Amino acid sequence: MTLHPMIAALRKHKAGVVLIALQIALTLAIVCNAIFIIYARIQNVQRPTGMDENNLFLITQQWVGAPSGDDPASIQKLDAMLREDVNALRAMPDVESVTPINSMPLFPSSWNGSIALKPGEELREGNARTTYYFGDESLMKTLGLHLIAGRNFSAADVTNKGFRDPAEANMVIVTKALADKLYPHGDAVGKAVYLDGSNKPSTIIGEVERLQVPSVSSWASSFVWNSTIEPVRLNSNFSRYAVRTKPGRLDAVMRQVPSTLYGVNPMRVLDDDSVKSFKDIRAEAYRADIGMAALMGVICLILLAVTAAGIVGLTSFWVGQRHRQIGVRRALGARKIDILHYFQLENLLIAGGGALFGIALAIGLNRVLMSKFEMESMPVYYVLAGLAVVVLLGQIAVFVPARRASNVPPVAATRSA
Amino acid sequence: MLGYYLDLAIRSLKRSPGLTLLMILIVAFGVGASMTSYSVFRAVSGDPIPWKSSRLFVPQIDIWGPKGRLDASNNNDPPDAMDYLDAAALMRDHRGKYQSAMYRVSPSIVPPDPHMHPINVGGHAVYSEFFAMLDVPFKFGSGWGADSDAQRAAVVVINAKLNQKLFGGGNSVGKTLDIDGKDYRIVGVLDNWTPKPVYYDVVNTGGFTTDQEDVFLPFTRAIDVGMPNDGNTNCAEVPKTPGFVGLQQSPCVWISYMVELDDKAAVSAYKNYLDGYFNDQKASGRFNWPLNNRLRDLPAWLASEHVVPSDTKVSLVVALGLLVACLVNTAGLLLAKFLRRSAEIGVRRALGAPRMAIYTQFLIEAGMVGFTGGLLGLLLTWVGIHGIGWVLPKEIASLARVDLGLLALTLLVAVAATMLAGLYPTFRASRVQPALQLKTN
Numbered sequence: 066m067t068l069h070p071m072i073a074a075l076r077k078h079k080a081g082v083v084l085i086a087l088q089i090a091l092t093l094a095i096v097c098n099a100i101f102i103i104y105a106r107i108q109n110v111q112r113p114t115g116m117d118e119n120n121l122f123l124i125t126q127q128w129v130g131a132p133s134g135d136d137p138a139s140i141q142k143l144d145a146m147l148r149e150d151v152n153a154l155r156a157m158p159d160v161e162s163v164t165p166i167n168s169m170p171l172f173p174s175s176w177n178g179s180i181a182l183k184p185g186e187e188l189r190e191g192n193a194r195t196t197y198y199f200g201d202e203s204l205m206k207t208l209g210l211h212l213i214a215g216r217n218f219s220a221a222d223v224t225n226k227g228f229r230d231p232a233e234a235n236m237v238i239v240t241k242a243l244a245d246k247l248y249p250h251g252d253a254v255g256k257a258v259y260l261d262g263s264n265k266p267s268t269i270i271g272e273v274e275r276l277q278v279p280s281v282s283s284w285a286s287s288f289v290w291n292s293t294i295e296p297v298r299l300n301s302n303f304s305r306y307a308v309r310t311k312p313g314r315l316d317a318v319m320r321q322v323p324s325t326l327y328g329v330n331p332m333r334v335l336d337d338d339s340v341k342s343f344k345d346i347r348a349e350a351y352r353a354d355i356g357m358a359a360l361m362g363v364i365c366l367i368l369l370a371v372t373a374a375g376i377v378g379l380t381s382f383w384v385g386q387r388h389r390q391i392g393v394r395r396a397l398g399a400r401k402i403d404i405l406h407y408f409q410l411e412n413l414l415i416a417g418g419g420a421l422f423g424i425a426l427a428i429g430l431n432r433v434l435m436s437k438f439e440m441e442s443m444p445v446y447y448v449l450a451g452l453a454v455v456v457l458l459g460q461i462a463v464f465v466p467a468r469r470a471s472n473v474p475p476v477a478a479t480r481s482a
Numbered sequence: 483m484l485g486y487y488l489d490l491a492i493r494s495l496k497r498s499p500g501l502t503l504l505m506i507l508i509v510a511f512g513v514g515a516s517m518t519s520y521s522v523f524r525a526v527s528g529d530p531i532p533w534k535s536s537r538l539f540v541p542q543i544d545i546w547g548p549k550g551r552l553d554a555s556n557n558n559d560p561p562d563a564m565d566y567l568d569a570a571a572l573m574r575d576h577r578g579k580y581q582s583a584m585y586r587v588s589p590s591i592v593p594p595d596p597h598m599h600p601i602n603v604g605g606h607a608v609y610s611e612f613f614a615m616l617d618v619p620f621k622f623g624s625g626w627g628a629d630s631d632a633q634r635a636a637v638v639v640i641n642a643k644l645n646q647k648l649f650g651g652g653n654s655v656g657k658t659l660d661i662d663g664k665d666y667r668i669v670g671v672l673d674n675w676t677p678k679p680v681y682y683d684v685v686n687t688g689g690f691t692t693d694q695e696d697v698f699l700p701f702t703r704a705i706d707v708g709m710p711n712d713g714n715t716n717c718a719e720v721p722k723t724p725g726f727v728g729l730q731q732s733p734c735v736w737i738s739y740m741v742e743l744d745d746k747a748a749v750s751a752y753k754n755y756l757d758g759y760f761n762d763q764k765a766s767g768r769f770n771w772p773l774n775n776r777l778r779d780l781p782a783w784l785a786s787e788h789v790v791p792s793d794t795k796v797s798l799v800v801a802l803g804l805l806v807a808c809l810v811n812t813a814g815l816l817l818a819k820f821l822r823r824s825a826e827i828g829v830r831r832a833l834g835a836p837r838m839a840i841y842t843q844f845l846i847e848a849g850m851v852g853f854t855g856g857l858l859g860l861l862l863t864w865v866g867i868h869g870i871g872w873v874l875p876k877e878i879a880s881l882a883r884v885d886l887g888l889l890a891l892t893l894l895v896a897v898a899a900t901m902l903a904g905l906y907p908t909f910r911a912s913r914v915q916p917a918l919q920l921k922t923n
Contacts, residue, residue: 080910084814091807099800129590129600130663133708135725229710230724261720302710327599334590334602356873357793360519361800367511368804374504375811382818434799438792 071411081379086419089455092372093423094430097451099361101431101443106354114170114347115240115275117209120161120310121343122319123169124154126326127303127334134227134301143300144225146330151201153329154306157321159314162207164200165298166307168279169208169343171350175279178261180239180293182247186262193246194288195239196278197260199297200307205238205273207309213241215254215271218296228301233260238271242290260293267295281350283439315342369458376462380408384470391470392477401471408467409460416459420452427451484846491847498819502851505815509855512808513896514862519794519801521867521888522874525881526690527790530681534617535780539578539741539749541756542778543568545733546718547771560774561716562787563685563735566705568759573609577755578741579748580615583701584608585737586686588712591697592660593648603644604712605697606683607704613639613670615742616682621645623655623670626700630669634702638666642674644696662709666699678881679789681780683738686713689789690877711736753777791878805895809903812851817907820844824914831916840912848904849897856896863892 075082128146132139147165154163168174176197179186186192198204201223205212218238226232237258244253257266276292278285310318322340326333384391391404431443495502529535544550544560545568564572569583584606592600612618613625626637638659645654658665679689687693699709710726713736721732729736743749756775763769778786820827827840864884871879 080817080906081814084810084817088807088810088814091803091810095800095803095807102796127588127590127602129592133710133726135708135727227724229721229726229729231720231722231728232724263720332592332600334600336602352875353791353793353878356875357797359873360797364515364797364800364804367515368807371508371511371804371808371811374508375814378501378504378815379818382822385822430803434796438796440796 068410068414071407071414075411075414078383081383082415085376085379085415086422088372088375089416089419089459090423090426092368092458093420093448093451093455094426095368096365096454097427097447098430098434098443099365100451101447102440103358103361103365105441106358109281110351110354110358112277113275114277115210115273116170116343117309118343118347120312120315121208122308122310122315123166123172123341123343123346124306124308124322124326124335125303125339125341126150126305128330129332129334131302135229140225140227140230140300143227143302144298147225147298147300147304149329150304150326151306153325154308154322157318157325159311159318160308161311162203162309164204164207164307166200166204166207166305167198167299168305169198169307169346170277170279171281171343171346172279173350175285177278177280177285177288180243180247180291181259181262182257184259184264184266186259193243193291195243195291195293196280196285196288198276198292198294199299200294201296201298204294204307207307208276209309210276211274212238213272213274214244215269217271223296223298225298225300228299231261231263233263233265233267234295234297235265236268236270236296238273238294239269240276240290240292241272241274243293244269244272246291260295281354369454372455373458373462376412376459377465380412380463380466381469384408384466384473387470388473388477389480391473392475392480395473395475396478404471404473405467408463408470412459412463412467413456416456420455423455424448424452487843487846488850490843491850494819494823494847495850501815501819505812505851506855506858508808508811508815509852509896509900510858510862512805513856513859513892513899514866516798516801516805517859517863517888517892517895518866518870518882519798520891521863521882521884522870522878523790523794523798524888525883526679526794526878529781530677530679531616531780534742535681537742537744538615538780539743539752539777540780540783541572541739541741541752542776543756543760544771544774545735545769547769550718558774559786560776561735563714563716564737564739565733565735566730566737567733569737569739571759572739572741575755575759577752578743580611581739581741582609582612582615582682583737583739584612584683585701585704585711586683586713587697587699587704587709589662589697589709591644591648592663594657594659595648601647603696604693605695605699607701607709608698609701612682612698615740616677618675619673621671621673622653623668625698626669631700631702634706635700636664636666636703637669637700639670639672639698640668641672641676641694641696643694645671661697661699662707664707679784681784681789682740683713684784684787684789685738686711686736689784689787690791690881692877705730749777794878805899809899812900813903813906816848816851816904817910820907820911821914823911827911827914828916828918831914837912840914841908844908844911845901845904848901848908851904852897852900853893855900856893859896860889860892863888 132142134140134143151163151165167176180195181192202218202220205217222236247253248256253269254272256269258269260267278289278292319340323335427448434440542560546561550561573583587607588604590600590602610626610628610631621642625639630637645651654668654671657668659668680687708726715734715736717734721728743752756777757773760773760775867882867884870882
């Protein structure tokens with residue numbers, strides 16, 4: 066079959082052709098950008114935090130009328146209260162491990178700073194940005210982190226300090242990502258680093274495979290795997306505890322927590338949000354990402370359905386319009402399959418033309434989103450996949466009217482329109 | 483004539499119910515999706531205090547200089563909050579009509595009812611002018627006076643919700659409230675004041691938050707009793723002394739500041755004052771970098787802080803793209819539908835109908851498709867807004883509402899957009915040559 070008569074026929078209804086092509090182009094542009102957004106969000110949500118996320122929960126509580134924590138005596142008082150809580154939690158049935166902690170991956174509270182190889186660097190310079198986690202010797206076990214080099218903290222390593230005390234611990238455990246950034250030869254354990262522009266060195270005593278920072282916002286994306294753990298109990302008028310339970314006992318233990326802690330000291334605040342499973346923390350952190358992905362998915366589905374329906378509608382009209390001509394072709398010896406192929410090829414031609422324009426539109430839309438909304442550059446294969454999708458969609462949509470056309474009997478040639 | 487055209491349109495639409503239904507559905511989905519996105523966008527990007535936002539200003543002083551701007555993304559902006567030293571100095575100089583330094587607090591409260599456990603509340607430490615500056619509505623009592631600021635008085639203003647929880651919603655003015663173990667006298671109860679975004683302190687609240695603003699107490703009092711800040715603390719260097727007192731002596735920023743300036747003269751006078759303040763400090767050796775202050779009004783400030791989540795804008799752009807695609811589609815279908823009736827148009831033209839009459843007839847037909855699509859679109863928008871809570875974060879989704887304005891806009895968009903889509907097909911229909919049509923038949 067030559068294309069010449071087909072193009073000649075298309076020129077007879079330019080407007081319809083242009084509208085279908087435009088529709089295909091818009092669909093391609095929007096669908097591949099939407100899929101790109103969806104993919105980016107899903108990738109975000111699926112990255113593991115580095116913890117064993119099952120059977121883990123976090124308690125946030127605040128003491129009422131507690132000392133300020135600004136002078137040594139009140140810090141020791143707060144530390145005693147904190148250890149009392151930790152001991153009570155550790156004594157609960159079905160509890161495997163407990164650590165005081167300042168935050169957790171995906172929890173909306175973080176302590177960020179910098180880490181340097183030289184003393185006294187400016188706080189905002191240094192060699193790498195990092196998040197700080199503060200906990201005791203049980204932190205590794207409680208969070209379920211994988212130590213890949215060096216050693217864990219021992220109970221004797223753990224100190225305590227006031228929440229706003231700038232003093233730094235003399236040893237730290239860092240993530241592999243951070244260790245490799247500071248010491249690219251893989252020999253970070255035993256080396257000295259300076260935390261937050263401090264003049265006093267801290268020794269790296271261990272490396273963990275992976276530990277995500279708390280924030281999932283874009284400002285933290287440049288140091289998302291750079292975590293530093295200090296063996297320090299932070300003392301303040303509030304405290305957090307991470308708790309790991311025996312498998313399957315999470316809910317039971319969580320229910321018992323308020324009465325246990327009120328039993329230790331009733332003058333404290335524990336509300337609905339105070340005891341939270343890590344599963345809930347994760348769901349809340351990524352709610353916006355999952356929502357955005359779902360929204361883009363719905364829009365894609367609507368758009369694809371609308372485009373397909375439009376192609377069916379317009380092609381049906383053309384089939385009706387050319388009823389007689391189809392009859393003539395059939396009378397002159399064209400087989401059913403020839404008529405079917407004619408409409409399929411015609412659609413391929415229009416969809417192909419529209420898709421070429423759509424590629425430019427898709428890249429343009431991606432550039433706009435990049436410049437205004439901190440989006441990444443879309444890889445080429447998204448556009449190619451989008452192209453395949455819209456061309457295939459056109460072929461599927463055109464099949465029904467094309468088959469109807471192929472069923473026009475040769476006798477139609479003899480009847481008037 | 484209009485009645486006749488309406489009748490013609492209904493007949494024509496009935497003749498091909500499949501095609502008509504298809505067009506209506508396409509319009510409805512396009513309008514429904516875009517209006518749902520728009521309602522979310524409208525909810526988060528609206529002006530929280532439209533009658534006054536152009537008179538509220540946020541001063542920024544470049545106390546960190548170039549070392550505080552290591553990430554290039556912030557357009558060379560000075561820190562977006564204040565340290566204690568400068569906030570206190572600006573309050574002391576008192577150059578605006580109203581002004582308040584403020585920081586977020588999260589104290590605990592022991593309820594008067596001995597059977598209730600202590601609760602945690604959120605709120606702000608503010609100056610007395612905060613309430614007048616932001617036109618805060620009171621249900622009972624009022625804010626405190628400037629003398630209470632000076633005396634660091636133990637007074638508090640509580641929100642309606644906390645008043646309901648602790649005092650059953652009655653007039654609690656004059657009663658005592660135990661905050662962080664100390665007694666405060668309630669001087670005012672707010673009338674359910676929950677501005678979204680929390681525009682007076684977006685730095686420490688992020689703008690949109692599900693956290694409650696339950697209590698407001700004097701800034702001076704909060705500093706006096708060492709009530710710590712519960713928001714962001716940003717430091718360019720580590721504080722030299724520990725504790726909350728150390729924070730107050732450090733150049734770390736953690737305080738929000740807002741000032742009301744009623745006219746252009748006041749704005750430029752304040753700008754001069756702010757620049758003069760910086761230059762004085764520079765002359766005394768505190769800074770060694772050039773002047774780089776900002777004095778933004780509230781809308782500009784909210785924009786510079788990116789308070790509207792970019793996801794909302796991206797969804798709106800994508801949904802509008804969907805609407806355009808739907809319109810292109812509708813245009814194609816209308817074209818097919820109108821041109822199929824070339825013979826009918828030919829007869830009407832031959833019988834003397836002017837082109838204008840053909841125009842009117844077909845635009846009315848397009849408008850009818852749009853109107854019906856719009857009605858269905860209304861339903862879909864309603865479903866969308868109620869379903870959006872499943873996918874968007876609570877603090878955003880709960881703000882999207884269906885109101886009369888949105889209903890009217892949805893219908894208007896549907897009708898106008900469909901008629902726009904019908905323009906070209908109508909033009910083509912009006913160009914049908916009567917002679918040609920009559921001949922072929």
